[in-house]
Amino acid sequence: MHLPVSSSKFRHYRGAAMMFALAMVMVGTIAVTGMMYVLGARLQQSERMASASQRRLAWLNTDAANRQYGYVYSFRDTVTRAASSASLATNWGGLQASAYSNLSAYETTQRPSAPVVSYPFNNVQVPPTEDSGYFYERTVADSNTNQAEHVSMFNYLKSYPALLQGDLLILHKKAANATGDYYITNNIRVDGRVVIYDGTAQTADLRANSYIHMKPTFTNTVKNNAGTAAQLPENYAITPTATAGYGGTSTPTAVTNGTLKMINNTDFTPGSIYHLGQATGTWSTYSSTTASGSASTAVQIVQENSPTYAPPTTSPYNTTYSGKFKVLKIRLKNTGLTHCRITGAYDQVVIEGQTTTTEYSTADTLSPIIVWLDPTSTVRDVRFVGENNRRFILAAGPGTGTGAGTTLFLGYQSSSIVSGGPLRWRMNLITEFRPTYINLPTSVTLQMTGGVRTDWVLNCTDSGTSVRIILQRETDPENLEKLLPRDAWMETYFLVR
Incomplete structure (x- = not known):
């Protein structure tokens, strides 16, 4: 049996249902309103982010155009450019580059120690050299008129010899007419960085603190300093570097592919050792093989019946002679010595260093010297006597002379002044393009303070695997940076106003 429901209770149930429905409507209204506010806020955020992204892309495009402009036109010799502009689609970036005249990133006279322009204030880091030898020029560019904000770019074109920065072994792109393996001896330890411009160079047994691939496709490996395992490369240069190795015949410009042409480059004189020496000192040319000079002169030519230092007989660096043995002696300890250009047909060049502690100490105060084996010379046998503490550059290139591509024998004839030392x-x-062979006395280790740039074979006559040659960084260049070809790069300071 069902009991009857009173009308009052029925009304109570209906009222409760209506209140619940109204509550749900209110909650739904609040939720929908909240969602609309959130959606509106997100739409505003998206719009603003889209605008910010567009501005950011415009800035990056402008910076990219600026860098492209800089690398195409700035790393040349005395280049002059009128003001020019480049624009992408409306509001997506563009450039207005200022004019410059007779610009050369390799011959600038500005130094960080006395800059003409000091804005922005962190534009130059003082290098760890006594003479503050980083040179730089500055060019400027602005954004085009399509952009809402004003974008300014200050391009600092810096240059410095890489060998003095700690890049102690630079393997340049192999010479175009070279055939065979690009081999680097496993007897070298580099207490610095190896820079690789050629992926075919055989470096697997080379030891170094670090190394860098200048192209992302290279797979060369280099062992750690201890020689116990292969190490990971720095892989690829983030900042492109331009070397003064231009070898073309059109408008002189530097190159980023690692080509090596720095011995005598008439098409790019700021990166030519011969021209750098000409600008900073006196060249003395040695072509005659007639006996001259004495044991006390800076340079002496002798004709020996029997060679003091017998020429090598092992292939491929063996040499032959007939008649008198013609020797050119260069004495680095002599204060009257000038840069030496060797063009004569000498059987041997002997470079004498210092043989006493006093001479060794005094040599540090002498001016740097270049000894240049001219491509026209047939010299293939160079000997080093004593030790050397004078800043010294030995340059040997093929050019188009009779010595093109021929081997070069570098023989060291002494031991250290300091007993038991290298x-x-x-x-x-x-x-x-000179296959180079280094010969050392038994149980002697060579410690070379400086570095090596080459584009071909660098070997040691020792067939073992022990370290015989150690490259370490020059920490006190003092005018040496004026004689070595430079590497240049661009650092851009990007300001938005």
Whole structure:
């Protein structure tokens, strides 16, 4: 049996249902309103982010155009450019580059120690050299008129010899007419960085603190300093570097592909050792093989019946002679010595360093010297006697002369002045397409303070695997940076107003 429901209770149930429905409507209204506010806020945020993204892309495009402009036109010799502009689609970036005249990033006279322009204030880091030898020029550019904000770019074109920065072994792109393996001896330890411009160079047994691939496709490996395992490369240069190795015949410009042409480059004189020496000192040319000079002169030519230092007989660096043995002696300890250009047909060049502690100490105060084996010379046998603490550059290149591509024998004839120490030679070696062989006395280790730039074979006559040659950084260049070819790069300071 069902009991009857009173009308009052029925009304109570209906009222409760209506209140619940109204509550749900209110909650739904609040939720929908909240969602609309959130959606509106997100739409505003998206609009603003889209605007910010567009501005950001415009800035980056402008910076990219600026860098492209800089690398195409700025790393040349005495280049002059009128003011010019480049624009992308409306509001997506563009450039207005200021004019400049006779610009050369490799011959600038500004130094960080006395800059003409000091804005922005962190534009130059003082280098760790006594003479503050980083040079720089500054060019400027602005955004085009399509952009809402004003974008300014200050391009600092910096240059400095890479060998003096700690890049102690630079393997340039292999010479175009070179055939065979691009081999680097496993007897070298580089207490610095190896820079690789050629992926075919055989470096697997080379030891170094670090190394860098200048192209992302290279797979060369280099062992750690201890020689116990292969290390990871820095892989690829984030900042492109332009070397003064231009070898073309059109408008002179530097190159980023690692080509080596620095011995005598008439098309790019700021990166030519011969021209750098000409600008900073006196060249003395040695072509005659007639006996001259004495044991006390800076340079002496002798004709020996029997060679003091017998020429090598092992292939491929063996040499032959007939008649008198013609020797050119260069004495680095002599204060009257000037840069030496060797063009004569000498059987041997002997470079004498210092043989006493006093001479070694005094040599540090002498001006830097270049010894240049001219491509017309047939010299293939160079000997080093004593030790050397004078800033010294040995340059040997093929050019178009009779010595093109021929081997170069570098023989060291002494031991250290300091008992039990390594044989110390302060030297920067640059060889272009010259297979080079280094010969050392038994149980002697060579410590070369400086570095090596080459684009071909660098070997040691020792067939073992122990370290015989140690490259360490020059920490006190003092005018040496004026004689070595430079590497240049661009640092841009990007300001939005």
